Amino acid sequence: MIGYLFLLILVAAIAGYVVNRQAARSQAFGSGARFHSLPGFHGAYALLLTGLPAFLFVLVWLTFEGPIVDAVVMASLPAEGVAGLDAGKLSLIEAEVKSIAAGNVFGEPEPWKFAAAEYYTSLRGTFRAALWISVLLVCGIGLYIARRRVAADFRARHRVEEITSWIMIACAGVAILVTAGIIASLIYESVRFFERVPVAEFLFGLNWEPQIPLREDQIAGAGAFGWLPVFLGTIVITVVALVVAVPIGLLSAIYLNEFASARVRSIGKPVLEILAGVPTVVYGFFAILVVAPAIRGAGAAAGIDVSPNTALAAGGVMGIMLIPFISSFADDALSAVPRSLRDGSLALGATRGETMTKVLFPAAIPGIVGGVLLAVSRAIGETMIVVMAAGLIATLTINPLDSVTTVTVQIVTLLIGDSEFDNPKTLAAFALGLMLFIVTLALNVLALRVVRKYRELYD
Template sequence: MSFIPVFVLILLWLALQGPVITAIVMNSLPDGALEGLDSGARQLIQAEISSIAAGNIFGTPEPWKMEAARQLVRLHDISVWALLAITLGLSGALVLFSRRRVSAEFRARHGVERIVSGLMIFCAVVAIFVTLGIIGSLLFETLKFFEKVPFTKFLFGINWEPQIPIREGQVAAAGAFGWVPVILGTMVITVVALVLAVPVGLMSAIYLNEFAPKWFRATAKPLLEILAGVPTVVYGFFAILVVAPVIRDFGQSLGLDVSPNTALAAGGVMGVMLIPFISSFADDALSAVPQALREGALGLGATRAEMMTTVLFPAAIPGIVGGVLLAVSRAIGETMIVVMAAGLMAKMTINPLESVTTVTVQIVTLLIGDTSFDNPKTLAAFALGMMLFIVTLVINVFALRIVRKYREAYD
C-alpha cells in the first residue's frame, strides 16, 4: 500500500510532463518567432517541433526549430531521469516509513478499507457524473433547437419533414418538425414487437421452468442466450432479406398492398430479439417463487395449471412486469434493426403493413452527413434524443418501482 503515493505520482508526472515541457520550449523560442500568429498557427509550429524531435524531419526546417526540438528532447530526457530518481527515492522513504509503522498494534486493514471504499465511491460517482453530463449536453442542444422551432409545434405537430432548404431558392420541403408521426412509428413497431415477444417469451419461460425435462432445459437455455447475443445488425439483415420479402409476398398473395419496408417486418424481428430478454426475466421471476408455494398448492389438490395461474403467476408478476417494461424501453431505443428494415418517411399511420419510421431512425438520418450544428435539422436529432431519453427513463423508473414494490411479497 505504501506504493500508492508513488503510483499516483508517476501517473501525474506522465500526464503533466508533456504540456509543461512544451510550454517551456515554446516560451524559450527566439523573440519574434511567434509574433503576430494566432493560436492555430502556434499549434502548427508546436506540432512541427514535436515531429522534428520524434525524428520526422521534412525538408529543411529553420535552425531555431531544430534548436527547439533538441531542447525538447533534452528536457524530456531530464524529465524521465528525474522521475526515475524521485520514484526510487520516494519508494525507499515510504518503505522505511511503513516498516517503522508496522507493529502489532498497527491496524492496516482500516487504512486499506478506507482506500478501497474511496475507490468504490469514485467509481459510483463517475457513472453518475457521466449520466449527468449526457443529460446536460442533450439538454443544451435541445434548448437551442427549441429556440428555432417552437416547443408546441414539435410536440403536437403531425408533420415531420426535416429537409429544409440549405441555400436560397432551393427546391426542398419547407421543413416541419412535428414529432407525432415519428413517435407513432416507434409505438407501432414496439407494439408489434411486444405482441410477438411477450407471449412467446412468457410461454417459453413457463415451459422451461415448470414442465421441461432437465436435459431440454440445459440445452434450450444456452440457445436462448445465444439469441440474446446476436448483434442487432444481424437481426437487421434477417429482417430485410428474409422477413420483409416473405411478408410482402404473402400480403400480395392475399391482395393486400404491402410496402417493402413494413413495420411488421421490423417489429417482428425486434420481437424475436426481445424473446430471450423477456423469457430470462420471467424465468428468473418464476424460479424465485419458493418451491414451498408450489408444493402448497399441489398439496391442496390443485392441478399444475391451477397452481401456475393462481399461485405462481401472481407471485412472479412483479418480476415479469419489470422484464416486460425493460423490454419496452429496449424496443423503443433499438436502432439498428429499424434503420435497416423500417422506412425513412414519417407517416401518420398505425397500419403495420405500411412503412413507418422511428425516433431512432430519424436521429440517425439527421446526423449522417455534413451538417452544421446550428441547423434546426441537426438540432432536431437532439430534441428527439431528449424525448426518447425521457420516455425510456419514465418506463425504466416505472419498471424498477414495480419490481421493488412487490419484490418480497412472499418470504
C-alpha cells in the same frame, strides 16, 4: 515507457506487502505481543501506501505534463516566427513542431522550427526522468511510513478497510460521473438546438423534415422539426415487437420452468439464450431479406398494399430479438417463487397448470413486469434493426404495414454525411437523444418501482 512505470509501481507495492508482512510476523512471534491486526493486513497496508499514492501521482503528472511542455515550447519560439498569428495558425505550428520531433518532416520547415523540435524532445526527456525519480521517491516514502508503523497496537486492518472503502467509493463515483457527463453533454447540445427551434415546435409539431441545406447551393427542404411522427413510429415498432415477444417469451419461460423435462430444459434454455447472442446487424439482415419480402408477398396475395419497409417487419424481428430477454427474466422470476408455494398448491390437488396460472405466475408478476419494461426500454433504444429494416420518412400513422421511422433511425441519419455542429439539422439529433433518454429513464424507474413494490409479497 509509461507501461514500465506502472509495472515499477506494481513491483514496489508487492515488495512493500512482502516486507511489511514479514516484519509484522517476526515482531509478533519475536515479542510474543498480541498484534491487533494479522500480518497480512500490515502487508496490505504497505501495499496500498506504496502503490496508491504513486499511481495517483502518475495520473496527475501525465494530465499536466503535456500542456505544460507545449506551453513552455510555444513560449520559447522566436518572436519573428509567431508574431501576429491567430490561435488556429499557432496550433498548426505546434502540430508541425511535434511532428518534426517525431521524425516526420514535410516540406522545408524554417530552422527555428527544428530548434523548437529539439527543445521539445529534450524537455520531454527531462520531464520523464523527473517522473521516474519522483515515483521512486513516492513509493519509497510510502513504504517507509508503512514499515515504521508496524507495531502491536497499530490497527492496520481498520486502515486497510478504510482505504479500500474509499477505492470502492471512487469506482462508484466514476460510473456516476460518466453518466452525469453524458447527460450534461446531451442537455448542452439540446439547449443549443432549442435556441434555433422553439421547444413547442419540437414537442408538438406534426412534421419531421430535418434535411435542410447545409450550403447555400444545396437543394433541400425548408425544415420542420416536430418529433411526434418520429416518436409515434418508435411506439408502433415497439408495440409490434412486444406483441411478438411477450407471449412467446412468457410461454416459453413457463414451459421451460415448469413443464419441460430436465433434458428438454437443459437443451432449450441455452438454445434460447443463443438468440440473445446474435448481433443486431444479423437480425437486420433477417428483417430485410426474409421477413419484409415475406410480409410483402403475403400482403400482395391478400390484396393489401404493403410498403417495402414495414413497421411490421422491423418490429417483428425486434420482437424475436427480445424473446430471450423476456423469457430469461420470466424464468428467473418463476424460479424465485418459493418451492413451498408450488408444493402447497399441488398438495391441495391443483394440477400443474392451475398451480402455474393461479399461484406461481401471479407471485412472479413483479419480476415479469420488470423484465417486460426493461424489454420496452431496449426496443425503444434499439437502432440497428430499424436502421436496416424500417423506413426513413416520418409519417404520422399507426398502421404497422406502413413505412415508419424511429427516433434512433433519425439520430443516425442526421449525423451521417456532411455535418456541422452549429445547425439545427445536426443538433436535432441531440434533442432526439435527450427525449429518448428521458423516455427510457422513465420506463426504467417505473420498472424498478414495480419490482420493488411487490417484491416482498411472498416472503
